[in-house]
Amino acid sequence: MNMDQLKRQAAARALEEVRDGMQLGLGTGSTAKHFVELLGERVAAGLKVIGVPTSEATRADALRCGVPLTTLDEIDHLDITVDGADEIDPELNLIKGGGGALLREKIVAAASDRMIVIADDSKWVPTLGKFPLPVEVIPFGLGATRRAIEKAFAECGVSGQMAVRKAKDGHVFVTDGGHWIVDAQLGRIVDPPGLAKALSAIPGVVEHGLFIGLASSAVLAGGGGIRVIERRKPKGDQE
C-alpha cells in the first residue's frame, strides 16, 4: 500500500467518528484532503454536517466535494476537527504548518471538543523537531522577531538554522492571513510546551506550529494496519 492509500485509510477511520448533525473542523494538507473527499461522499448520500475549513485550499476542496460550510462567527463550537500533522509525539504534541495553514488550524482545533489527527505512521516520532518548526511572523520588524526567536530557542535548549519560507515560484510564501513563515531546523525539541510558551510571548510571532494539548487522538495508518492512540490527559492540559 502506498503513502497516499495509507493517508486515505486514516481519513476513512476518522470518518467513522462523524455523526449526523455534527459541526466539523476541516484540516489542511494531503491527508485532510482525503477526509474532505470521503466526507463529501457521505454528504451526497444524505449525512447532515457542516464544516469550517482551515484554509482557502480546504474551502475550495469542500465546496467542490459538496460539503456545506460555515464560520466560527456563525456557530459557537465544533464537535470534531480532523486534521493532518507533520510530526506526532507520544504525548500527542504535534508539529503542524508544513502546508502553511497553522494559524487557522490552531484556531479551529482550539474551538473543537475533539481534534482527531490523521496520518500515515511515518509522522509518529519519539521526539518532535526533525521536521522544521514553522513560525508564522509579521513581516514588519522581522530582524527583531528573528533575534527574539533565537533567544527563545536558546532559553529552551534548542538551536538551528532559520529560513523564511519560499513558494514554488521562488517568492516569499504568504499565508492565508497575509503573514510570512520562518522554518526552524531544530533537530530535537526537548521541551515542546516550554518552547510553545516562549514563542507565543514574542510580539512579532503570530503563531507557531507546536500544537500542545490540542489533539485528542491520533489515527495512524501503516503497513501493519491502523493504530488509534488516545490522549491520556484532558484537552488543554499542557503539564
Ligand SMILES: O=C(CO)[C@H](O)[C@H](O)COP(=O)(O)O
Ligand atoms: O499542518 C498542515 C498544514 O498546515 C498539515 O496538516 C501537515 O503539513 C500535514 O500535511 P500532509 O497531510 O500533506 O502530510
